[in-house]
Amino acid sequence: MTASPEPQPLxxxxxxxxxxxxxxxxxxxxxxxxxxxxxxAISPASVSGMVRRLADQxxxxxxxxxGVRLTGDGRRAALRTLxxxxxxxxxxxxxxxxPWDRVHAEAERLEHAASEELVxxxxxxxxxxxxDPHGAPIPTRDGRVEESALRTLAEAAPGEQVRVRRVHxxxxxxxxxxxxxxxxxxxxxRILDKAPFDGPITVWVEDAVGGATRAVGVGLAAQVYVxxxxxx
Amino acid sequence: MTASPEPQPLxxxxxxxxxxxxxxxxxxxxxxxxxxxxxxAISPASVSGMVRRLADQxxxxxxxxxGVRLTGDGRRAALRTLxxxxxxxxxxxxxxxxPWDRVHAEAERLEHAASEELVxxxxxxxxxxxxDPHGAPIPTRDGRVEESALRTLAEAAPGEQVRVRRVHxxxxxxxxxxxxxxxxxxxxxRILDKAPFDGPITVWVEDAVGGATRAVGVGLAAQVYVxxxxxx
DNA sequence: AATCAATTCTAGGGTGACCTAAATCCCATC
DNA sequence: GATGGGATTTAGGTCACCCTAGAATTGATT
Ligand SMILES: [Mn+2]
Ligand SMILES: [Mn+2]
Ligand SMILES: [Mn+2]
Ligand SMILES: [Mn+2]
Numbered sequence: 001m002t003a004s005p006e007p008q009p010l011x012x013x014x015x016x017x018x019x020x021x022x023x024x025x026x027x028x029x030x031x032x033x034x035x036x037x038x039x040x041a042i043s044p045a046s047v048s049g050m051v052r053r054l055a056d057q058x059x060x061x062x063x064x065x066x067g068v069r070l071t072g073d074g075r076r077a078a079l080r081t082l083x084x085x086x087x088x089x090x091x092x093x094x095x096x097x098x099p100w101d102r103v104h105a106e107a108e109r110l111e112h113a114a115s116e117e118l119v120x121x122x123x124x125x126x127x128x129x130x131x132d133p134h135g136a137p138i139p140t141r142d143g144r145v146e147e148s149a150l151r152t153l154a155e156a157a158p159g160e161q162v163r164v165r166r167v168h169x170x171x172x173x174x175x176x177x178x179x180x181x182x183x184x185x186x187x188x189x190r191i192l193d194k195a196p197f198d199g200p201i202t203v204w205v206e207d208a209v210g211g212a213t214r215a216v217g218v219g220l221a222a223q224v225y226v227x228x229x230x231x232x
Numbered sequence: 233m234t235a236s237p238e239p240q241p242l243x244x245x246x247x248x249x250x251x252x253x254x255x256x257x258x259x260x261x262x263x264x265x266x267x268x269x270x271x272x273a274i275s276p277a278s279v280s281g282m283v284r285r286l287a288d289q290x291x292x293x294x295x296x297x298x299g300v301r302l303t304g305d306g307r308r309a310a311l312r313t314l315x316x317x318x319x320x321x322x323x324x325x326x327x328x329x330x331p332w333d334r335v336h337a338e339a340e341r342l343e344h345a346a347s348e349e350l351v352x353x354x355x356x357x358x359x360x361x362x363x364d365p366h367g368a369p370i371p372t373r374d375g376r377v378e379e380s381a382l383r384t385l386a387e388a389a390p391g392e393q394v395r396v397r398r399v400h401x402x403x404x405x406x407x408x409x410x411x412x413x414x415x416x417x418x419x420x421x422r423i424l425d426k427a428p429f430d431g432p433i434t435v436w437v438e439d440a441v442g443g444a445t446r447a448v449g450v451g452l453a454a455q456v457y458v459x460x461x462x463x464x
Numbered sequence: 465a466a467t468c469a470a471t472t473c474t475a476g477g478g479t480g481a482c483c484t485a486a487a488t489c490c491c492a493t494c
Numbered sequence: 495g496a497t498g499g500g501a502t503t504t505a506g507g508t509c510a511c512c513c514t515a516g517a518a519t520t521g522a523t524t
Contacts, residue, residue, distance in 0.1 A: 013481065033502055046482050048503050053480080065489060065502060095327075096353045106347055113345040115338055121328045245511065265472055278512055280473055285510080297472060297519060 012112035015081045016040060017050055018059060021070055022078035026147060030067030079139040084119045085111040086132035086139075089169075091122040093133040100133060100179055101172035134175075135166030135185030135225070150225035153189070153201065154218050160191045162226035174223065181216070182208035183224060244344035247313045248272060249282055250291060253302055254310035258379060262299030311371040316351045317343040318364035318371075321401075323354040325365040332365060332411055333404035366407075367398030367417030367457070382457035385421070385433065386450050392423045394458035406455065413448070414440035415456060 010018075020039045024031035033051070037044040051068055054060045059074035070078060088107040092098035098106065120141070123129065131137050139145040148165075156162055164187050167178055178184065188206035192213065195201070200215040208214075216224075242250075252271045256263035265283070269276040283300055286292040291306035302310060320339040324330035330338065352373070355361065363369050371377040380397070388394055396419050399410055410416065420438040424445065427433075432447040440446075448456075 011480075043483060044502065050481075092350070096350070096357065098350070098353065102349070106350055109345040109347075110342070113341040117334070118324070118328070118330070118338055121330065125328065243510075275513060276472065282511075
């Protein structure tokens with residue numbers, strides 16, 4: 001066993017690539033150049049270039065034309081950044097009352113500048129939170145996460161009762177709308193109806209003031225991850 | 233009057249240059265290439281190059297071989313960064329109990345990543361602080377500061393009573409030692425003795441537990457800014 | 465007025481991270 | 495088993511920011 005060498009500091013772009021690849025790899029298959037490019041809003045050619053550099057640094061393994069996988073080092077680095085990102089989101093939301101829809105963008109920049117020490121102080125101040133404001137799990141200090149495979153609200157059947165576990169956090173407008181509907185991680189829903197031809201899903205939102213009926217389009221519903229709690 | 237255009241986002245290095253130039257200009261004369269290089273720990277040749285770019289962006293005016301001055305835009309940008317830096321220092325120290333000697337390094341990175349909104353939330357949480365943990369004045373939102381010209385402890389005469397206003401914040405070791413001595417902004421000192429040939433200055437530290445006598449070398453004393461409070 | 469040391473600038477290089485345009489590869493379909 | 499469209503890589507730039515070496519400028523001193 002070699003003593004783990006101090007992880008050399010990575011650049012901001014590199015950290016963002018690793019996070020993107022980690023995320024894309026979650027579904028099982030290696031991350032494709034195009035998918036990485038889309039996620040980071042840069043050209044595929046740029047991704048090819050960066051992937052070479054990441055491979056040189058031993059952070060990913062690349063089989064040309066076949067996609068990219070994180071190495072052990074790459075995965076650890078990705079999880080470190082993810083931990084920072086999500087703790088920052090928690091801290092901003094809970095302590096500074098930062099608006100729900102904008103914490104992601106702020107954390108996206110701070111994650112590259114905040115030291116381990118700062119982030120751990122924030123975590124301690126919050127009592128070591130286990131998930132971020134959007135329901136994403138926070139990796140532990142030693143790099144463990146349980147990524148539960150969740151269904152989306154779009155896949156739930158009428159009559160089901162579900163608990164919202166997680167929502168996508170990248171689009172402020174979407175988040176603001178979900179907040180308006182009263183749909184946030186932890187809230188309870190009953191699926192009342194599902195219109196045919198990808199029509200809207202009608203849900204009963206338990207936690208809205210006095211409860212409320214809401215119609216949600218499939219596009220939006222596909223961004224809301226839920227866990228079944230039983231049939232009505 | 234033209235409407236003030238939204239200040240375009242500056243890069244981290246540019247913000248650091250502007251802060252350095254602002255600081256160096258405080259003594260009155262334009263900032264020299266060498267002084268900027270020393271302050272930022274980069275080569276003079278690199279400074280020449282960057283100064284050209286800053287001048288192109290209208291942030292400084294450069295008279296070759298004669299030094300650099302901030303323009304109005306440059307000064308405003310410098311003060312914005314300085315405000316961020318100092319509010320961050322306050323927040324880290326007061327809310328997160330971040331160690332006194334390390335806040336500077338942390339703020340040096342965060343100042344380029346934290347949004348205006350975040351910094352203003354921190355300022356509000358602190359009740360709009362007017363100086364940072366090292367005694368430096370915090371520019372207001374609209375870019376006003378009073379930079380009081382202070383004497384250093386090294387210049388104080390025996391018998392004088394002084395209040396410490398500000399200490400240099402760049403060297404952690406120095407800061408830790410000052411903290412040990414009980415010397416921090418706001419504390420009261422009486423100069424008991426000043427040994428000849430740049431010998432140590434003996435002071436009575438009022439605020440140490442029960443008061444204490446301390447000997448301070450001139451080197452260190454020159455980094456401690458004080459305000460006279462009367463003769464004994 | 466000539467000289468010299470320090471300062472500053474210029475020339476020429478390198479790296480990281482992006483781009484567009486033009487190959488090249490893959491594989492699903494014919 | 496050929497072929498074409500989509501995905502990917504390569505080729506060739508750009509820009510910001512840093513470097514070392516060497517040339518030019520300054521102004522202080524003979
Ligand atoms: Mn990021
Ligand atoms: Mn999130
Ligand atoms: Mn800085
Ligand atoms: Mn400070």
